[in-house]
Amino acid sequence: MKLYKKIILGVAACVALSACDDWLDVNTNPNTPISTDAEFHQRLPWMQFYMEHIYHIVASNTSFYCGHFYRNNAREGGAAKWQLDSSTRAANAQQWFFTQVGVNCNDLYNQAMEAGAYHYAGAAKFFRAYGFMMLTDLFGEIPYNDAFGENPSPVYDNGKTIFLGCITDIDEAIELFSRQQEAINNVTPVDLVEGDSWNGGDADKWLKMCYLLKARWLNHLVKKEAGNYKDGKYDAPEILNCLAKAQQSNADNTVIKHTDTNTPSHDVLGWNEPIDYSALYSCIGMNSNIYITKCYYDNLTNFDGKGIEDPRADKFIPWTRSMKGPETPIDIKWSDDGLWRRSMGVDMQTDILSQSGPYALSFDATTQSWYCDSPTRKGDTIYVWTTCGGTGYAGGVDILYRRNKSYDTSALSGVFYARPTSPSLMASYSEACFIKAETLFRQGDKSGAFIAYKEGVKASIDFVNDQIGVWTSEDGKLESCPSFTHIEQADIDNFLNNALGNSSDITLGKILTQKMLAMPYSNENWNDMRRCDYDTNIFMNWDKSYYYRNTPAGFTYCPEDKSPRRWKQASYELTYNTTNLAAIGSQVPGAAELGEGWYNNNLICTLPVWWDSNQE
Structure with missing residues (x-):
């Protein structure tokens, strides 16, 4: 959608992990690159780079809710103390996925399918599922079906719609990675190894990763009644079925090996840092x-x-x-x-x-x-x-x-x-x-x-x-x-x-x-x-911090009977898409209790996302 496309053309200018000269060679008009200038195998490594960075940048914030780390600052320290009016990495999560990964998914998929490059098409479905599932974990409701169309003010979807859509996408990714790539019009498609910086072109590792993520996500549904996962139910047999096809040893891991060369190739769409070192080092x-x-x-x-x-x-x-x-x-x-x-x-x-x-x-x-x-x-x-x-x-x-x-x-x-x-x-x-x-x-x-x-x-x-x-x-x-x-x-x-x-x-x-x-x-x-509802009988040696329990000002945002359940929407959504955000409120677990303007209410971060709620 136009809201998320405003700054993505830079991706077409950063489609290779090598020298800047390389991308100039692939543009029809080097002075004004457009999205179609980037071939599908050139999109993949940068989508991988940003997806890995988004995930771990977000995790460097959310991990502090869990009691293992503390930092003397407002953001991570606020998370550790459950001061839920503190800032988060919401802008990074929303902007980096939409403008640097998600916006490339349709082009990657369509180009790859046309070329018979089914493994690249599978990667497109994988990233769509991975990114949107991360966002619904964080925010609950986001623009999903309307996300990358022409509507400058995309409508929101509810958490269940997004969750089941991601499961459908990961199922399609599994089907595509299971296929052999095929020549179209006697043209052999580019092998996955040419664009894959994660698994070195090993489609079997991609398959195992897809099955693990599917099992991970279905495991989130423990609060739902038992039944078929396609209906949003907790499906233990399907979880075990996925795990039987996921990693069977460390040799099957998808692991990114980083270097620290102070390369001149920088993350020009994010923090302008070298592209080779770990995101967790950065955060x-x-x-x-x-x-x-x-x-x-x-x-x-x-x-x-x-x-x-x-x-x-x-x-x-x-x-x-x-x-x-x-x-x-x-x-x-x-x-x-x-x-x-x-x-x-x-x-x-x-x-x-x-x-x-x-x-x-x-x-x-x-x-x-x-x-x-x-x-x-x-x-x-x-x-x-x-x-x-x-x-x-x-x-x-x-x-x-x-x-x-x-x-x-x-x-x-x-x-x-x-x-x-x-x-x-x-x-x-x-x-x-x-x-x-x-x-x-x-x-x-x-x-x-x-x-x-x-x-x-x-x-x-x-x-x-x-x-x-x-x-x-x-x-x-x-x-x-x-x-x-x-x-x-x-x-x-x-x-x-x-x-x-x-x-x-x-x-x-x-x-x-x-x-x-x-x-x-x-x-x-x-x-x-x-x-698991922050159960002290489950999480060993953990409890709410003394600071939280003895700082009543924090109860304004997280009362004593509540806990951190979601992030407040990123400022881009609050500023530019308020009408549609307000409209989804009738489908948000607990939003009715907060009334009009629920998305800006002091208690917004205590509302559960769909899989964490008692909604069907």
Whole structure:
């Protein structure tokens, strides 16, 4: 639609991941590129780039609702404190999908079908499903059927329509990826490998990814009555059927391998940053004042109270160079050589946030030590930022961050998933295992659930260990930091066999908590919290923060009996499409209680989206 097409022609000018000269060669009129100038195989890598970035940029915000991370700022910090009048990444989600991914889907599909390039057509359906499902997860109702037509003020569709439409699209993507591409008029279509930056042209991996996403989305329907998924019902047999065709090992993962070269090729339609590094580095790793919480720390260091540390703990909890002093708390973990100190977790169940903590650390070059320049917050040196460095964009000597570039003693490790070269998982065997475990558990098959749950944890540990090997093979000096040491098989076996419990004591809480640990920056964490109603009996060591419970001003936007359920619409919709937004209110769960102007009501973020509601 015209509202979303105003700034998309730049995509035609950025259709290749190589030099800018390449796209000039494909334009009929290089001075005025139009959408048809971009061939279908040239659209795909940029759609992939933006879709991955959108998803993880959004996840870098939504993850803070779930109690594992805190940041001293309004947006992510507001999410962690459930101050729902805080800003979100709504504009990024809405604008980047509509103008940089979604607007290309029809052209990609039509061009590919005409050429017999069914795998590219399948990718078009995949991205349409992926993006719109993400948006309905966030906003509930959005323009869907009318989204890319000529109407400058597109009408909204309700959540059920969007959800079922996305399922139809992913089913068509599955059908298209299952077909062989065919020559049309004796012209052989471009092979998928020419445009696929995610799976290297492996259609089987695309199929497995489609089946996983379908299982993921159908699993959102646990609040609906049992029945056929095509009717919007909870369909456990179909979930298990999809998982049988999804990833069967880590080798089937769709994983994006990032580099950090400070390439001159920049994201010209987004933040004007290099296109090669991880989106989570952009949102988490390169930023300061982001901490892990005690909930996250406890789940990693003493899962289920078994006294056995998760072998991923040293990789997921940040470290800093430090020196042990006489007042150092005894429960802080140090490296064997005493040069690295691991962070503690910010206890969100205390008044630390109300008391201006955690306070940012400073580095004293004279003593080469850390300090807090707030007399009342000196103890906050136990909390380490998740900030990391890099050799490309950050211009460092390695992937450690140094608060003072002249001193190695000011180094911070960062965390596994938020470095510039951290792999981005778009579809994983580990997630498939956890969804299977949950589905079987809900059916009463505890034995099968435990096997899948344990395998999901193992898959995550193995994935982490493999990437640690990549980093240390590139820079052996990193092994001096526990964040980069190889995980020993004995530690893996001890954790898997003695910390996870057994089939008789498996719970939904264990499954979902381990799923969240394996996928710390995923929108599925917020989806899981919502569909399980933020149940403290399910999410281990989690509860609403002390700050939220003791700051009545926040109840204006999130009363004590409510919780974060959706995002307020992006400003573009509120400003330019208000009439249609208002009109969909009669179909929005709970909107009638908010009255006219429901979309701007203080309680808008507490309204459930369709799959999270009791609507048919």
